[in-house]
Amino acid sequence: MLEVAAACAGRGVGGAMATVIERHGSAPGTPGQKLFLALDGTCVGTVGGGAIERAALEALMTLVRSEEGKHAVREFKLGPELGMCCGGRLSVLLEPIAALVPCLIVGAGHVATAVAPLLAKVGFAVTVVDEREEWGGESRIPSARCVTGEFDEIGREVDVRGACLVMTHDHQIDQRAIEWALRRGFAYVGGVGSRAKAERTRQRLEAKGVSEADRARVRMPIGVDIGARLPEEIAVSIAAELIAWRKRGR
Structure with missing residues (x-):
């Protein structure tokens, strides 16, 4: 049992x-x-x-x-x-x-490689998905489920009461993933990117008829502002923000 x-x-x-x-x-x-x-x-x-x-x-x-x-x-x-x-x-x-908090990470690049093990250590059930064979290897990221595939297929297995973090190698994929995460109703939706990218993302969401309430739910740039630059530093800032979100009762 x-x-x-x-x-x-x-x-x-x-x-x-x-x-x-x-x-x-x-x-x-x-x-x-x-x-x-x-x-x-x-x-x-x-x-x-x-x-x-x-x-x-x-x-x-x-x-x-x-x-x-x-x-x-x-x-x-x-x-x-x-x-x-x-x-x-x-x-x-x-x-x-009590369950670990589900967390889907779309994109298995350098930031995902740094943040996924850290999130797993602080109480998140992490699934990382990437469409690229060389990045989505099953055992590539310790303590996380890392798979090759399409985010909208693999992501169906992740409870929407958790978080969806978008950090792929392609801005267009990022946009599609964020739109999908909002439609699915993930409790937390965030993305890695500059403030300029964040503004463009919100403009595209508005052009597609996404409600103001949903646009406001997108956290981009994701992470606590600690002046992070390196992937490992960005990982710390993201983990801090997700811990705070979880402690506030999601």
Whole structure:
């Protein structure tokens, strides 16, 4: 159960765990048994089956969908309310399993190579995509999933409650990627570029009918202003901005 929960969290998919901590009387379930439910529907384990498991799953689903879910101990009685007459009860610990924050990086160049491992170290589930074979190698960037392909195909696998960072080798691809990220509804959309490039990007968005609210959501140049110039310095500034965004509750 823990391996599945960790794998989901590592992909940016949150969940919740139910663990039997006490059994009283005639009741299914043994202390230590676990049931895990993820936001994407992944479900493994058991706390005893039957009506009591259905009630536990309902409690887990409520916890998974809540943004402010907290640990709690619930007591499930095997009485008329569950349609059972066993008479026993289970004490179950319900725990939210927080996920890493999903982050899609479009472009696997020098800045992406520097920032992806840094973001992975501070709690982001990073996917880097590049259309160029030589840049999208699977193991090229440590701690990040790095793949060759089209951003709009690979990006469908990334939860839009996360961030999309655009930093490709081509301004036209950057423009298309930013437009796509806004349409998909990523919570955070940012791009690497000069202030002049940022202004041109917003002008093109306006010409295509993108709303003022969405245009304002584009962070470009991305990163805290620390006078960064080198890719490693830019990576620090980007990581700082994303940490601040996450801490503000996204």
